[in-house]
Amino acid sequence: MADGGNTSLARTERGLTYPQPALPLAGQAVEVAEGVLWIRHSLPMALDHINVYAVADGEGWVIVDCGLNVDTTHAAWEQLFEGALGGRPVTAVVVTHLHPDHLGAAGWMCQRFGAPLMMSQLEYTSARMMVADDAMGPYAEAEAHYRRQGWADADIERWKSRFGGFAKQMAPIPRQYSRLSEGDVLDIGGREWTVIVGSGHSPEHVCLWRKDDNVFLSGDQILPRISSNIGVWSMEPMEDPLGDWLESLEDLKARLDPKLLVLPSHGEPFYGVIERLEALIRGHEVGLKRLERSLRQPCRAIDVFGALFARQIGPDLLGMATAESLAHLNYLERRGRVRRDRDADGVEWWTVVEDVQ
Template sequence: MADGQATTTANGDGKGLTYPMPDAPAPGEAVEVARGVLWLRFSLPFQLNHVNAFAIRDGEGWTLIDTGLRTPDTVAAWEMILAEGLEGRPVHRLICTHMHPDHIGLAGWLCERTGAPLLMSRLEYVTGRMLMAEEAGDAPEDGALYYCAAGWTEAQIERWRADYGGFGKGVSPMPRRYLRLSDGDAIEIGGDQWTVVVGSGHSPEHVCLWRRSDDLFIAGDQILPRISSNVSVWPTEPQADPLGDWMDSLARLRGLLPEATLVLPSHGEPFFGVHARLDALKRGHEVALKRLERTLRQPSRVVDGFPAVFGRAVGDGVLGMATGEAQAHLNYLERRGRATRTRDKDGVDWWTAVEQDEETT
């Protein structure tokens, strides 16, 4: 195992964050990032080209956090880690922060390979199982109606139909049972108490782990240092308000975590400066909402809101995620009386800002 303690000379980014360990482990390596905690990294075949996982020393064995995507490269990296990085010691349990494929992709494989139980929150486990089952069939018509309402072209909807089922391609069959984690649970790992902290918005019931004794926070996708986690509305719940959940979670974490917390994120590098980062994430969405309200001075579709939400044009390669996030910002405004929508005869929603009195702005 490579050795790199959190006391390494920190590198600042000019945004209030410092990175004590800027050099990430290669796939198959395990780097000590804090007392008893190893940092692992796996490649992803996307623009976001990596995901982090962690291993916590647990007596004579290990507790693992997240798995990476189901790919031959990730399987090979895990085989190396299990044999060498974890010193051949047993895996006592696997905790998955949430149900996105880059976090649960090899949960079933790892549980079968090691005999370890799977621990997740209920909503994450059930949603993952639901998506595995649903995407085994044909693309649902409700999805086509949802994307039509957002302003997609017929050609874009047909491509979505043809590509439907991507979730299951990146996830091995999940274990048929699990152990439930809930907000506030205390888990003993290697003689230390870890508190379960649940966030929402990026996913339904995202599990983070906080070791209060030295303020170490395994954040998953709930706090990322350089990018903002996707916060999306999906066809299965088109009236949802995930951005409201996300903003509430940011505020809660801001009040909960000490400034000296070392954050271990799922993408990017471990960092200090959690308050500055939470403030920046909140501010980024507030700016996007203001830009979006300006766009909605003229009736606009979801797809017309992309430049306001993202500050740039969006290509077809990320059209689904971009649509989901723009829809989340529009639903947020609608829930708070700041925007309305009207559906035309072609099934397309047109959104308009609601003028606010000076006293309410």
Template structure:
């Protein structure tokens, strides 16, 4: 799924789990919930892809619940929500729906839940607007600029045809979003159940990803910004081919190191709740730094974006994740390009070739 998480590990970032502890046992099953902090329930929905689940959370809010993320708009997720609403959530009303960001596994059922309970959707502005934009692409033909983008990356004609055929499928996994929303932004404090949750924004994986931090006890709803076992996909897409999301991502991780509590409990969207956020942030940063060094070595000879997968990913890249892998490869290449460490040359066939710049050349 092009709008989700790439489960291929990037450098050491995906596997850098030393220093983490997991205070809870088995993940909740169908219709179940696990209390992970006062007033906070951990629940899980399935997904029909290699990353086979998403964690969702409910926070007590007076007589009802605030829901954090919603899962894909698929029958199985709706059935699981019905079981959870009637079971561990006790038939109590939903007072608000909050989505950390706009990827389908997070907003897929936001519209359905908001309509059902007559409540507002709370998101950051860029996430809401980007989600609405992608929904508007549903069923539309692929733009030629997208085909040229993937041609430049080294895709062949058959792969570009697959891109054309699969373009605009965002809406297949996302119910229509509410026509309006409540904005949250960096530094806001959301009052839920008598406690303030501070909004901490990250960039790179998505435009304006929101984490929520209950400062009174160090509980952090981390979304996809801080995952315990895998590194979130950081990609360049055809809509902004010269973007530097990896720079945004690394800056966000460094900033969070100075903000989040060392002993906090991180509630991620994938994997298990964990402690050891500083170690994990260090590992994610180190993983990308290591990958960049490997990438520079690979670029001693000119390479296309599709030629550098081996320097970035711990396992072969199949057709199902080719778009995300290409996006992540270009993100690393753009990072080096914008810092004067590589050059890019487009040949007569419209293919980009990337080459490391030796220090003497750069000077």
């Protein structure tokens, strides 16, 4: 086990304290709590890394999240198995949620060690369903959904050409798993970890809380510097994931110990969980107010990006940005604050119900 090369001191930024003076370098790990190693894998996208964790379990390790199923991730893991993890086997693989940077390499790792996969039921079944859906190719209902949001022909063709990306980033998902549910207690290395479930970013996101020393593996449910994507996708076009997300954040705010150490999937370990939960809630409330102001004139989902995002949205981010815009629009519609109308071409236009003061 080794830590990275940065020797700067722990620091405080925007009310959060970052206690680790170093990032793990490739092939290395940092012990962030007793028996818990912090590992980073690279991602080929704007969000360029994922944090995964190895928790000591007797003569082996429980791995929490796995990275993408790509050769570079496999190679990084092999280096870790022989180096920082000391040649000890993986006894179980816990996956916080279904997204490919978390679940992608899990099947590969489970097969390599004969280790069980542990996930919540909705995350596991949703992932299996999405892989099967990808195999069937683009479908008419999804195309109609995106055209309703204002996508042009070129956008639709780009979406069709890239369809199936979820499955392509996944090792075969094991056909057997061990279900994790709210309130379950896992014995890992003789210490108890309680399962805490959130939703909104994904349907049944698992977090793990070791209460005896206040260590909290948060996955994407609580991140220190960014807010997780909350999206409405073509499969469930009328749902309200932002409502689920805000409710989950309020629930965590009421339940969690303010002094716990948060180990997130992106960014760095930090203290200040209540301050961060409040900031996440406040950020969405501010975005919703800006969105309402922008809807004094009718807009499509693709017209409101400026109210919700600080950066320019290009073709590579169009799907995610459309999904997040719809999550905010559906949230406001459910609460009677905006309405949607369809024009003769079936395109949806949104308008605020009453002026924002």
